[in-house]
Amino acid sequence: MFFQIPIPPDFSFRETLSAHGWRQLLPFVWHEDTQTLERTEETPDGSVVLLRMRDADGVLQVDIEGEADEAEMSTRIRRMLQLDLPIADFHAYCRTVPHLASLVENRQGRMLRSPTLWEDTVKVIATTNTTWAQTIAMSARLIEQFGAEGRGFPTPQRIASVSGEEFAAKARMGYRAAYVYKIAAAIAEGSLDLEALQEDSLMASELRRDLIALPGIGPYGAASLMLYLGRPEHVNSDSVARSQLSRELGKPVTDREVHTFFEVHGQWCGLIYTFYPWNAK
């Protein structure tokens, strides 16, 4: 099946995918040679389809291998690429700051996401206190061991259907396995509606509170997830942020100093950090 999705003029496919490492995590596969993003998706009936997306002169060309509902897949793709994110205000702000004009020119401000907050949450947990290589490996194992046909990202229900011990042994996520399992079990039993946290009616402070309440999600994780949810008011300060700012200032910096450096950008802190033009001044 082929179809096209119109893209906003302030959207850049390449910049959205380059914003962070998500495209390197299965079930995403990025093909540099053809500039195509692949993604395996589980359909409501439990089968899997392969999505291929590329920017074809201002429209998103989508190719789906397998039987799928176009409207459903289109909705998932819009979430993945943040096509509905209103970033005009962000760009307007960047225009007022001389060294941030390049963000507007480059059409930066969107970040690749998963189709569900659940998947983004698991992957954020998989980035904490570990190497990026291990994050890649953890994502791959989750899919191989618990995904639909070993190719889709596992549903919380699938993870909750095995024991915590079995999940930990197969996922090999270290102590993070218990966090992921707890979240999966809570969703599966209905005591946690994670996807509901995406609703715009939720105050940012409430969202942050609810995210930090999740096991395995602390200040860094909550800031990261809020960034993906279009609430970029916190810097997802991690070792990468600290080392970059450390180079900038020529001295070691604390978490607090990273926040202080970016807090002048107010509600846009997280995005400014993500796309900060370190080498262009």
Added chain:
DNA sequence: TTCCAGGGGTAGA
């Protein structure tokens, strides 16, 4: 062996 990586939970001050 020891250290530690895109932090978080907990206890104690």
Added chain:
DNA sequence: TCTACCCATGGA
């Protein structure tokens, strides 16, 4: 609010 300590895993 801040610090110290521990945490499974696997590569260096």
